[in-house]
Each structure stands twice: as C-alpha cells, then as structure tokens.
Amino acid sequence: MKTDSDRKRKSDSVTSTDRAEKVKRKTEMSSSSVSGDKVRASHILIKHQGSRRKASWKDPEGDAICKRTKEDAVAQLKSLREDIVSGKADFKDVASRYSDCSSAKRGGDLGKFGRGQMQKPFEAATYALKVGEISDIVDTDSGSHIIMRTG
CATH class of the missing domain: 3.10.50.40 (Chitinase A; domain 3)
Known part of the structure; x- marks a missing residue:
C-alpha cells in the first residue's frame, strides 16, 4: 500500500523530471541560435x-x-x-x-x-x-x- 509520502515522492520526481526536460529543451534552443542560426x-x-x-x-x-x-x-x-x-x-x-x-x-x-x-x-x-x-x-x-x- 502506497503512503502519502510515497505519492509525494513520485509526484516530486515527475515534476523534477519535467522541469529538467524543459530546461534541456530551452538550452538546446538557445544554443542553436548561438551556434549560427x-x-x-x-x-x-x-x-x-x-x-x-x-x-x-x-x-x-x-x-x-x-x-x-x-x-x-x-x-x-x-x-x-x-x-x-x-x-x-x-x-x-x-x-x-x-x-x-x-x-x-x-x-x-x-x-x-x-x-x-x-x-x-x-x-x-x-x-x-x-x-x-x-x-x-x-x-x-x-x-x-x-x-x-x-x-
């Protein structure tokens, strides 16, 4: 049985992953502009x-x-x-x-x-x-x- 703290950890990790993906995409976009675009x-x-x-x-x-x-x-x-x-x-x-x-x-x-x-x-x-x-x-x-x- 999952506890509230287990659910919170899972939710936090998804949110952190989503944030990391957004930062990665933003960095890739800005570096493509800098790299000659x-x-x-x-x-x-x-x-x-x-x-x-x-x-x-x-x-x-x-x-x-x-x-x-x-x-x-x-x-x-x-x-x-x-x-x-x-x-x-x-x-x-x-x-x-x-x-x-x-x-x-x-x-x-x-x-x-x-x-x-x-x-x-x-x-x-x-x-x-x-x-x-x-x-x-x-x-x-x-x-x-x-x-x-x-x-």
Whole structure:
C-alpha cells in the first residue's frame, strides 16, 4: 500500500523530471541560435497610417506618418531601393536619412538576431536573403521596410 509520502515522492520526481526536460529543451534552443542560426541585418523603415505606432525618432508627434499612406511609403522605398541597387546611394546613408526606425542612427543596423525575435514577415525575408542582398518591400505591423542582410 502506497503512503502519502510515497505519492509525494513520485509526484516530486515527475515534476523534477519535467522541469529538467524543459530546461534541456530551452538550452538546446538557445544554443542553436548561438551556434549560427543568427543573422545580422540593416533596414530602412518607412512608417505610414497603418503602422502600429505613429511616431518615430524623426517625427515624435507622428504628424507626417499619420498623413503618409502605405502606397506612399512603398513608392518611397521603391525609389530608395532603386538608388541603392544602382549604386547612386549607399544603404547606410539612406537609412540614416530616411528610416523611421531609431536604428537609423546606426545606418539601419539592427545587429544580430535569431528566429522568433522579429516580426514573422521581417524574419522570413531576412533569413531568405544571402549576405549583401537587399529585399523587396517587406510589410510588417511597424510599417514597410527594405532589408539588407549583413551577416
């Protein structure tokens, strides 16, 4: 016959095993990110009326952003992308001047990031690029972007 203390020991051991498994899985996931699954990218973000936040470092009140349509943002990004791809402009310089993201102060550099750290469309586009490639227009809840994978 099992006593209450026997049941408690069994329950404790299952709980400890479950916790150990969770820690192991979490460690494996984070080490896979560290072991090369991270990418590095820069981007140019143009916010518009549909963006989740209507303010930026260069438009703190969001006055211009609230007036900008998504179509206007996309048209601006297409033009900027054309200038970058043709060699007329440098990605970092364009990001510093036009991006609504605070990363503009670093030429659009977002640093390294792993899966699950960015919005899904942004992540998918970045991981699909080769180092040095520039994406087409990518739409997220933050606005419209062009992305350059840098690492």
